[in-house]
Amino acid sequence: MPKHRHQPFTAIAKYSCLLAFALAAVGCSRPSTLQEIRSEGVLHVITRNAPSVYFEGRDGPTGYDYELARLFAKDLGVELKVRVAEDNTSVLSVLDQDYAHIGLAGLSSRPDFQQRYHKVPNGIEAESVVIYNREIDRPESLEDLAGRTLHLVADSNHEHQLEQLRAQNGGLEWTVHAGLDAAGILARVESGEFPLAIVSSNELELNHVFFPMVKSTFSLGEPEPLLWLFPDEQDRSLARAAKQFIDKLRKNGTLAHISERFYGHLDRLDYVGARTFVHHVENRLPKYENLFRDYAAAYDLDWRLLAAMGYQESHWRPNAVSPTGVRGLMMLTRNTASHIGINNRLDAEESIQGGAKYFTIVHRRVPDHIPEPDRTWFALASYNVGWGHVQDARRLTEDAGKNPDRWMNVKEFLPLLTQKEWYSKTRFGYARGHEPVIYVQNIRRYYDFLAWLTEPTEVAETPEKPWFKELEGMEKIIGPVSGEGTEEEEARASLPKELGFVPPTL
Numbered sequence: 465m466p467k468h469r470h471q472p473f474t475a476i477a478k479y480s481c482l483l484a485f486a487l488a489a490v491g492c493s494r495p496s497t498l499q500e501i502r503s504e505g506v507l508h509v510i511t512r513n514a515p516s517v518y519f520e521g522r523d524g525p526t527g528y529d530y531e532l533a534r535l536f537a538k539d540l541g542v543e544l545k546v547r548v549a550e551d552n553t554s555v556l557s558v559l560d561q562d563y564a565h566i567g568l569a570g571l572s573s574r575p576d577f578q579q580r581y582h583k584v585p586n587g588i589e590a591e592s593v594v595i596y597n598r599e600i601d602r603p604e605s606l607e608d609l610a611g612r613t614l615h616l617v618a619d620s621n622h623e624h625q626l627e628q629l630r631a632q633n634g635g636l637e638w639t640v641h642a643g644l645d646a647a648g649i650l651a652r653v654e655s656g657e658f659p660l661a662i663v664s665s666n667e668l669e670l671n672h673v674f675f676p677m678v679k680s681t682f683s684l685g686e687p688e689p690l691l692w693l694f695p696d697e698q699d700r701s702l703a704r705a706a707k708q709f710i711d712k713l714r715k716n717g718t719l720a721h722i723s724e725r726f727y728g729h730l731d732r733l734d735y736v737g738a739r740t741f742v743h744h745v746e747n748r749l750p751k752y753e754n755l756f757r758d759y760a761a762a763y764d765l766d767w768r769l770l771a772a773m774g775y776q777e778s779h780w781r782p783n784a785v786s787p788t789g790v791r792g793l794m795m796l797t798r799n800t801a802s803h804i805g806i807n808n809r810l811d812a813e814e815s816i817q818g819g820a821k822y823f824t825i826v827h828r829r830v831p832d833h834i835p836e837p838d839r840t841w842f843a844l845a846s847y848n849v850g851w852g853h854v855q856d857a858r859r860l861t862e863d864a865g866k867n868p869d870r871w872m873n874v875k876e877f878l879p880l881l882t883q884k885e886w887y888s889k890t891r892f893g894y895a896r897g898h899e900p901v902i903y904v905q906n907i908r909r910y911y912d913f914l915a916w917l918t919e920p921t922e923v924a925e926t927p928e929k930p931w932f933k934e935l936e937g938m939e940k941i942i943g944p945v946s947g948e949g950t951e952e953e954e955a956r957a958s959l960p961k962e963l964g965f966v967p968p969t970l
Contacts, residue, residue, distance in 0.1 A: 496702075497565070499701070501540065502541065504542075505542050506543045506545050507566070508545050508565045509545065509547070509565065510547050510555050510559065511546060511569070512554070512568075512645075514646065514667065515527065515670045517568050517569070517570045518530040518548065520895065528586075528588065528722060528726045528727075532710065533546070533566065535709075536709050548894075550888065551618060555567045555568075555569040555693075556569070559695050560580065560695070562697040562698070565695075565702060568692060570590075570690055572689060573688065575624060582695075582703040584707045584710065586689070587710060587713075588689070589687035589690065590664045590667075591665045591683040591688065592620075592621060592685065593664070593682075593683050594662055595650070596653065596679055596681060598679045602679070603660065603682075606629060612637070613639055614636070614638040615649055615658040615660065615661040616649070617640070620662075621664070621688075622638075622663075625685055644883070644884070646667040651675070651883060653677070665683070668680060670727070671898075674879065674882075692706060744780060748781075752771075752816065756774065759819075759820040763820040764824075765820060768911055768915055769840070769907070769911050771910075773844070774793050774819065776910060777819075778792070780793060782812040792810050792812075793812050794816060794819030794822075796815060796822065800818070804821050823844075827839070827843035829843075829846065830851075831869075838869060838871045842854060842871060845875075845878065848899060848900040849895055850892070852891065853892050853895040853897065854874070855892075856887075857878040858877075859891075860880060860889070861873050878895075878897035878898070878900055881896075881897035882894070882897055882898065
């Protein structure tokens with residue numbers, strides 16, 4: 465019979481006491497953990513914010529482990545309740561006190577887990593990877609790390625591996641940062657504050673595009689399965705059910721599909737080359753240009769901006785589906801489409817109309833006192849990540865003594881929403897803040913190129929909206945707005961047009 469020194473929740477405790485009394489009266493044994501969960505109707509999960517585990521996406525909570533847990537709760541016929549802890553240490557503490565049924569922390573097995581938790585692999589494997597700032601010499605082996613400090617998150621797998629390796633390499637040194645998560649470590653390696661660090665390979669994979677100065681070298685060991693953790697105070701009934709469920713998803717292909725959603729589209733934010741973009745302008749855009757023009761006019765927008773948004777969202781593919789399930793040429797979520805009256809997200813005309821309408825709604829939420837073009841950049845960021853997160857970044861910007869009405873300032877603070885030390889101070893919490901920055905950057909580059917391709921007379925048609933003439937960085941593509949040529953412009957004019965475009969870079 466399993467012991468329960470700590471009951472996770474008051475309702476469970478009251479229910480268990482009454483049930484134990486009733487069962488004792490009839491001489492029956494106590495119900496299993498799985499039976500208790502089904503009786504209460506709730507599966508309690510403790511997790512942390514990370515793109516590999518759980519985060520708030522455009523259409524609500526998502527993340528690889530979260531999606532598995534959601535399906536598992538549905539399979540059990542119970543409600544899923546998720547609580548978000550600050551870090552791995554907090555997740556493990558909650559589990560140690562038996563205050564949750566399952567812990568989702570993105571950890572693999574380690575020696576101290578043996579007597580603390582039941583463990584079930586979640587279908588993903590990861591390894592501890594040494595990373596470094598590209599401006600220092602690349603370390604090729606453990607010997608190259610001797611006398612140099614490695615930086616780690618707290619309660620990770622890395623420290624246990626380092627302790628085992630130090631027996632053969634006495635020069636290994638490291639510092640554990642209790643207040644940082646993987647994104648915080650990566651940001652400091654990016655800046656050069658931490659020349660060397662160790663992160664999990666899956667978290668590096670999901671975040672690497674945001675940190676171009678970070679390079680990886682060797683791993684500390686072989687890939688190991690990442691785990692769901694169950695308190696040892698429980699019996700094994702829930703862990704067995706979870707293992708059977710994940711095995712079923714593996715056999716029917718669902719597990720591979722979920723993995724593809726989160727790990728198979730990691731180049732989505734990367735740039736396509738200039739030649740590819742020109743090819744799509746010539747072969748795809750003509751099919752939808754009139755739709756972009758018509759609905760942009762209907763909602764008082766610049767059609768090239770709307771077209772640039774469509775290219776960033778789907779590369780002008782009406783049947784596109786994103787890793788998180790948004791669909792169509794303008795990648796509308798189900799909730800957004802329903803809210804603005806769009807019935808078929810895969811219909812190109814409906815999608816473009818919906819994108820124009822929704823962007824107009826989002827744009828109107830941005831305070832009127834913010835001048836263009838910044839107001840449009842804020843609207844684009846909000847279209848991507850939500851106005852609440854943009855507001856959080858604006859507050860951080862203001863707290864730092866900078867102007868929160870300028871995009872060039874706020875875009876420095878949006879990426880901080882991936883780091884616990886910053887998002888813990890905000891109202892709306894964790895966000896993949898790098899994405900809206902790249903989203904806006906790419907759309908501005910695509911818009912610049914479309915403006916460059918269009919005839920100058922089109923610019924004169926909208927004198928009441930001169931903001932596009934003042935686009936930051938436009939001179940890199942279409943030349944200074946003064947109309948006078950420069951040596952750089954003349955040199956670029958001599959190139960083939962597909963090579964004159966500066967592609968978006970990360």
